[in-house]
Structure formats: C-alpha cells, structure tokens
Amino acid sequence: MSNPSEMFRRYLSAMVLNSLATAEAAGLNATDYYALNLLDLAGPLTSGELAIRTGLTTGATTRLIDRLEKAGCVRRVLDPADRRKVIVESVGTPPGLDKVLEGTRRRLAEVLMSYDEEQRAVLFDYFGRAATAYQEATDELRS
Incomplete structure (x- = not known):
C-alpha cells in the first residue's frame, strides 16, 4: 500500500x-x-x-x-x-456543462457502486465531516 x-x-x-x-x-x-x-x-x-x-x-x-x-x-x-x-x-x-461532466460522473459512480451500502455510508459521512473541517481550516487561514 x-x-x-x-x-x-x-x-x-x-x-x-x-x-x-x-x-x-x-x-x-x-x-x-x-x-x-x-x-x-x-x-x-x-x-x-x-x-x-x-x-x-x-x-x-x-x-x-x-x-x-x-x-x-x-x-x-x-x-x-x-x-x-x-x-x-x-x-x-452553462450550456454543455452536463455533457462535460458525464465522464467524471460515470467514473465516480462506478467507483462508489463498487462499495456496499455500509461502506458508502462511511464514505459519505467522511465527505460531510471533511468538508466541514476544510471550511473551518479555510476560515482560520483567512482570519
């Protein structure tokens, strides 16, 4: 690893x-x-x-x-x-944005669907908590 x-x-x-x-x-x-x-x-x-x-x-x-x-x-x-x-x-x-995003969305959906429901729940919990942590760190840097 x-x-x-x-x-x-x-x-x-x-x-x-x-x-x-x-x-x-x-x-x-x-x-x-x-x-x-x-x-x-x-x-x-x-x-x-x-x-x-x-x-x-x-x-x-x-x-x-x-x-x-x-x-x-x-x-x-x-x-x-x-x-x-x-x-x-x-x-x-913007016109065409959804088309531009198709490849990224498809690939990420494939990755996410390779996990079971419980694993996805952990991933989405992480995403939410990490987003908050990043926002707090950004606010700290800007103050």
Whole structure:
C-alpha cells in the first residue's frame, strides 16, 4: 500500500485538476465554475457573501458576477430587506456543462457502486465531516 499521506494528496490533486479541466472544457475559468457551484449549493447569496466565500475582492466579485450574468448563469436581484444590497441568484448552468461532466460522473459512480451500502455510508459521512473541517481550516487561514 502506498503512503496514506501521498495517496490522499494524489486524490486531492486529481480532484483539483479535474475541476480545472471541467471548467476549461465548459468555457469557464476556475473561479467562475467555483462560484456557480457555491450558488448551486448555498442558494442565492449577496455579492458580499459571494466575495467572502470565494476570497475575492469586492471589485473582482463584481466582475465575476458580470461575466456570469452575461453568460446567462446568474441574475442580480435587489434584496427586499435592504435595497442597497444585491442578491445573486443562479438561473442556469452553462450550456454543455452536463455533457462535460458525464465522464467524471460515470467514473465516480462506478467507483462508489463498487462499495456496499455500509461502506458508502462511511464514505459519505467522511465527505460531510471533511468538508466541514476544510471550511473551518479555510476560515482560520483567512482570519
């Protein structure tokens, strides 16, 4: 068996490289792809929340929203509770993104289905707990 630390780093590197290649194949840059994923997972966010979650400056976030709006993926809506704030809503995925993701989804489904139900439960428990740990570590690094 390989060194567990090296194996985990290899896994993370492959995941990051796949995300970068997916973004490029879909005609997006990595930050735009990441922001669309954030909006899909979190739902509508204010531009300020999007800036915090992406780690971008407010100016860079405005340009990000402009690009995604022009591509027909998001829209800006005034916050009914505070008209000074803009809420960014996802309104669709880039054309062809599902097609680009087919190979990755198929391969990962094959891997996951090679485990029994109990093993998959452990894997998904890990994914949830690891996501929280990564988010907390990221927040710690940024503060």
